[in-house]
Amino acid sequence: MISSTGIAVKLSRPLDFLVVADHAEGLGIMYQVQEGNPALVSDPVAAQWSKVLKTGTAEERSATQGDVVKAQAMGTLPKVFKDPKIVARS
DSSP states (O other), X not given: OBOTTSOBOOOSXXXXXXXXXXOOXXXXXXXXXXXXXXXXXXSHHHHHHHHHHHHOOHHHHHHHHHHHHHHHHHTOOOGGGGOHXXXXXX
């Protein structure tokens, strides 16, 4: 198969486990941030992320994506990311 980095990969031996995970929370929200959804970019942090994701260099976009992942992991995402009225529309 082809990895997410575009390199052909093959396991040397089969896996001995299976994981079923649900990652539906916020599905599509970063697309909405990048597109400049007014309900999301009303937050200054989300507005900055939107600007960089639209116009930043590859390095800036990568760093911003890292900031988003870190904020998610630390529980410090902007409040608009947790507003059910906004997230339910994303």
